[in-house]
Amino acid sequence: MNHGRLRFVTGFLAVPVALYLIYVIAPYAQAFYIALTDWRGVTASPAFVGLENFRRLFADDVFWTAVGHNLLLLILMPLLTVGIALFFAFLLNAGGRGGAAGVWGSKFYRVVFFFPQVLAVAVVAVLFQQVFRPDRSGMLNAPLIALGFEPVGFLSDTGVALWSILGVLVWQAVGFYVVLFSAGIASIPRDLFEAAAIDGAGGAQLFFRITLPLLWDTIQVGWVYLGIAALDVFAVVWVMTAEHGGPDHSTTVMAAEIYRTAFQYFKFGYASAMGVVLFFFTIGFAALALRLSRRERIEF
Amino acid sequence: MAEAAIPRSRALAREERRRRLGPFGVLTHLALLVWTVLVVVPIAWTFLASVKSEDEIFGDAWSLPAALRLDNWARAWDQAHIGQYMINSVVVVAFGVFGTMLFGSMAAYVLARYRFVGNRAIYLLFVSGLAFPVYLALTPLFFVVQNMGTLPVVGPFIGLNTHAGLVLVYIAYSLPFTVFFLAAFFRTLPGAVAEAAFVDGASHTRVFFQIMLPMARPGIVSVTIFNVLGQWNQYQLPLVLLNSDRSKWVLTQGIADISTAAGYDADWSALFAALSMAILPMLVVYTIFQSQIQKGLTAGALK
Numbered sequence: 001m002n003h004g005r006l007r008f009v010t011g012f013l014a015v016p017v018a019l020y021l022i023y024v025i026a027p028y029a030q031a032f033y034i035a036l037t038d039w040r041g042v043t044a045s046p047a048f049v050g051l052e053n054f055r056r057l058f059a060d061d062v063f064w065t066a067v068g069h070n071l072l073l074l075i076l077m078p079l080l081t082v083g084i085a086l087f088f089a090f091l092l093n094a095g096g097r098g099g100a101a102g103v104w105g106s107k108f109y110r111v112v113f114f115f116p117q118v119l120a121v122a123v124v125a126v127l128f129q130q131v132f133r134p135d136r137s138g139m140l141n142a143p144l145i146a147l148g149f150e151p152v153g154f155l156s157d158t159g160v161a162l163w164s165i166l167g168v169l170v171w172q173a174v175g176f177y178v179v180l181f182s183a184g185i186a187s188i189p190r191d192l193f194e195a196a197a198i199d200g201a202g203g204a205q206l207f208f209r210i211t212l213p214l215l216w217d218t219i220q221v222g223w224v225y226l227g228i229a230a231l232d233v234f235a236v237v238w239v240m241t242a243e244h245g246g247p248d249h250s251t252t253v254m255a256a257e258i259y260r261t262a263f264q265y266f267k268f269g270y271a272s273a274m275g276v277v278l279f280f281f282t283i284g285f286a287a288l289a290l291r292l293s294r295r296e297r298i299e300f
Numbered sequence: 301m302a303e304a305a306i307p308r309s310r311a312l313a314r315e316e317r318r319r320r321l322g323p324f325g326v327l328t329h330l331a332l333l334v335w336t337v338l339v340v341v342p343i344a345w346t347f348l349a350s351v352k353s354e355d356e357i358f359g360d361a362w363s364l365p366a367a368l369r370l371d372n373w374a375r376a377w378d379q380a381h382i383g384q385y386m387i388n389s390v391v392v393v394a395f396g397v398f399g400t401m402l403f404g405s406m407a408a409y410v411l412a413r414y415r416f417v418g419n420r421a422i423y424l425l426f427v428s429g430l431a432f433p434v435y436l437a438l439t440p441l442f443f444v445v446q447n448m449g450t451l452p453v454v455g456p457f458i459g460l461n462t463h464a465g466l467v468l469v470y471i472a473y474s475l476p477f478t479v480f481f482l483a484a485f486f487r488t489l490p491g492a493v494a495e496a497a498f499v500d501g502a503s504h505t506r507v508f509f510q511i512m513l514p515m516a517r518p519g520i521v522s523v524t525i526f527n528v529l530g531q532w533n534q535y536q537l538p539l540v541l542l543n544s545d546r547s548k549w550v551l552t553q554g555i556a557d558i559s560t561a562a563g564y565d566a567d568w569s570a571l572f573a574a575l576s577m578a579i580l581p582m583l584v585v586y587t588i589f590q591s592q593i594q595k596g597l598t599a600g601a602l603k
Contacts, residue, residue, distance in 0.1 A: 004504065009416055016407040017422060019403065019471055019475070024473060027439075027444055088332065105329070110594070115343075116339060118529055118585075120552045122555055127342060136361060141361070179598055232435070234536055239535075255433075259536075271439055272440075278435055
């Protein structure tokens with residue numbers, strides 16, 4: 001029995017653990033070492049250069065521009081997405097008073113809002129590239145021009161392009177969080193809303209005094225997910241923008257710089273150093289988010 | 301007069317609240333409709349443009365097509381190879397998700413329900429993968445797959461620019477979430493049925509496939525949906541691993557490539573048709589399975 005048990009455990013774990021070690025753990029472990037070498041496409045034997053890549057990285061303006069864009073997205077994307085999603089989730093559930101059923105047509109709204117989530121980011125990027133076209137063939141610029149305004153260079157104006165990226169990211173993410181928060185609101189006991197309403201609480205008070213505190217755990221999880229997604233933005237920028245992060249680096253992000261450095265410039269050591277920086281940003285953000293948002297859990 | 305106002309019944313209070321909701325209710329639906337329009341219009345506009353002629357596409361964006369140009373769809377399917385890319389995506393995702401679910405559930409089950417030395421370490425090793433950004437691993441991963449291609453016998457099947465190679469990578473990168481989610485699920489299952497089966501002489505393997513796996517069905521369905529969408533929508537990994545063989549490309553690569561190539565080739569109507577073709581199957585599948593999909597994707601965040 002015991003012998004068979006050990007054989008069973010080993011047999012079941014062998015393939016998944018082997019695959020995971022070969023394709024996930026080994027590359028991550030190697031990346032930290034490669035970051036300390038001068039490995040380029042042409043060098044057959046990369047030499048160990050210590051922290052040289054990181055020293056160069058600190059003086060690399062383009063990379064820090066990318067970091068700045070990631071940090072801007074890290075702050076704004078979760079803020080906007082969570083804010084808009086909370087607003088709609090609250091409306092859909094009539095502030096929780098509607099119980100699980102919600103307002104009339106709430107299921108329809110949820111189905112529509114969620115749909116962008118199932119589309120590939122690459123597909124969404126191409127779609128919005130057309131929506132954002134700079135002349136009257138663009139979905140957004142056509143009415144602007146018809147009304148006599150100057151067309152907006154959604155992707156060609158260096159001051160606007162990053163906001164277009166942010167818009168697309170929020171457009172795709174909101175539905176998921178509406179559904180997530182709706183489920184959370186629906187699980188809050190109705191008595192709480194009834195009691196508060198009888199005590200004379202208005203819509204805004206219900207939201208800030210009851211919905212928000214009781215939904216805090218779910219919001220926190222959403223915040224961490226969105227923050228990590230903001231640090232990992234790649235496909236929208238790479239596919240949608242001119243020069244993969246342009247114009248003039250105005251939309252570039254860390255992931256795009258890593259990919260470009262590794263697979264277009266073939267500077268593997270330098271790209272890995274960028275990857276290590278991204279890694280520490282991710283870990284740092286997750287640790288910080290969990291620390292800051294820790295507060296007493298309310299049982300209900 | 302004052303006495304009559306004091307003992308108001310709950311029903312009355314509720315009635316009054318409902319009346320007060322009147323204008324609020326209208327504003328609610330107005331706000332909800334605004335976002336509905338924001339979601340639906342860009343997608344509907346794409347479908348409309350997919351049957352326009354080249355001139356109409358370069359004209360006013362809000363004009364209606366004079367005739368339905370269905371040949372755009374035919375050109376996108378054949379000449380832009382969208383048909384080929386879609387088949388490639390289906391093949392890769394089918395094998396990728398099957399492998400992920402098989403190996404993921406096996407590992408999760410053993411880690412959740414068997415005590416042995418190293419259990420905790422292996423579990424943490426899997427779960428730690430959730431926190432790593434994939435971009436850190438891209439360069440070494442490229443060379444790992446390239447080296448796998450030099451192995452004797454199996455090499456030609458699992459190296460760069462092979463679907464089997466991509467499938468193995470998909471499985472490996474889907475394991476952290478799959479193991480994390482399913483291990484939590486297997487832990488909640490009661491052990492009585494399995495114990496009865498052991499008494500009757502069933503083997504460990506048999507108990508897993510015939511008793512525990514069917515009991516874990518709701519969790520399996522959720523994670524399967526999560527993995528199907530995740531692997532279907534993947535762009536970064538095929539971009540690195542299938543780069544130099546166009547005939548192997550998956551749908552996301554194909555779509556992204558037409559949009560960059562369209563600047564020179566300028567078959568814009570085929571681009572819109574290709575986009576619509578990529579959206580349409582998702583729309584159909586989503587309409588049928590929307591509640592399972594919503595549950596499947598949000599289940600991970602609620603755990």
